Amino acid sequence: MGGLRFGVYAPQLKTDVATVIEQARRAEAAGFDSYWLMDHLLAPGAPPCDTLESWTLLTAVACSTSTLRLGHLVGCAPFRHPSLLAKMAATVDQISGGRLELGLGWGSVESELATFGFPAGSRRERADALGENLRILDLMFSGEPFDFTGKHFTLTGAYGLPRPVQRRIPVHIGGGGRQLTMPLVANHADWWNCVGSARDRLEELAPLRGSARISAQYAVGVVLREEDRGTVTARIARRMPESAWGRPFVGTPPELVEQFRAEQHRGVELCIVRFDDFGTTETLTAFGAEVVAHLRS
Template identity: 40%
Template sequence: MRFGIFVPQLVADAVALLGLARTAERTGFETFWVFDHLYAPGMPEQPALEAWTTATALLCGTETLRVGTLVLCNSFRHPALLGRMASTLDVISGGRLEFGLGSGSVEEEHRRAGLPWGSAAERSARLGETLEIVTRMFTGEPTTFAGAHYRVTELPNVPGPVQRPRPPIHLGGAGPKYTLPLVARYADVWNIPTYGLRDRPALTAALERECAAVQRDPATIARSHQAVLALAPDEAALPAVRERAERRYGAAAYGLDDGYVGTPAMVAEQLAERAASGIDAVVFLVSPREAEATMELFAAEVLPRLDR
């Protein structure tokens, strides 16, 4: 099982965030993730750093850590530009980019920025066209594509990405109508949000049907799980840690009940169960304020309990 850390970049100090990325690298986390929003959702006065610029800085300031965004918002960047940005950052980082992409999640953000929103069907259609263009660009060959939303003609992409066949593409979500068909066609990793875990058997069956429709082996798609991590050093500290997690992550979208709240022994047991169920990687959501202590405790007390 692979482990990543998701630290929403709700900070004004890029140096501090780089320090967290270096802690992740030192303590054995394979990936480091940020969000892609124009401002902190629901908190427009809160300092927040832009995703792509932040990812570039983090990759340039680390040596082995892989960095990505859960997930890039498709409507923020034209696919031609997005493909060039991703390829360039993969070159700059020596092949350490994780490419997460989604259709967008905050309508108010789009309204403020004057960006198109549209129905779920429209956003998914735009996302599908972007994925088609970007995956073709990742091959290094000139790309021609004419869709309902985007059009490119003999578009070069030189240099292409370092990673072969391409930087891993992460698609997240649990929607059988729009998300899973795109996962089956394009994803290297299906990122299952916590709220999707309880429906995972049905969603897995739906994904397998979508894979069959495009003649793809579903075993070629890795499964990752994104969830809150609230780690208590011991039983005595657990009530306060749980109360703080419930206050911060109590909204249904966080799916805290299916996250990781407990002592090192409790969390290690949960992770072993998830690994046995077919989860290949876990991305832990933590706040910037608690990230360093959590990563240190996880490395010292959880990892040694796991048979990896």
């Protein structure tokens, strides 16, 4: 069994570019493998607040780091035509020196699509469109001219140049739906990203993933001083409710090592964590030195 990988999920809400870049640099210095943004035009379910555009911000992070792999959990496919998305992805892969991870989903927040005027259609229609999107991405990344005729997209004499640095940009498809999401994972994904609310069904869903590797999302509270355990537990329950994030992982670094080791035995290879304090320097440093380093070996 190989070592676990760890990524930081840092939704870019109520923040600015300089703060995001600094946190990404701290995560890199602490030994994390990857850094992940959200792809929303607003904060779902929250009052209006600053919400930075994800691909532009990812480019800034790529220019400010050197080892972190970078991506979205997950990108909203309905926001962009696949030919444009392919050009954006190939360009960011060039900028980052081949460090892009391509997270995609079919757009589950229907109210957001309606607010900004994106045609939503049914859930199945959006899932079908994502399937076509993924096929077009492969064709664009090949650099060869192609025609494509589908239910949702038609391209004639299209090609994508320059090609990405990577031979294949890893595709992450997130979710836990048996009928719409898991078939897309099995047919197109390098990684299945199991959302926190579906982790309790991981063993049930994992056989449906095909050859995709498993990553999963976790709400994490690091207890650095025992007297803070109650505060950390209450804060994580308030900020990342179990209904959305699944059972939180709260504990001292040695306790967290054991919790994540159990996830490794379930087949998880990449753990994407969102911290209760949103990733302060103290938390990133302690988690990197006492959890990431321990489980990577």
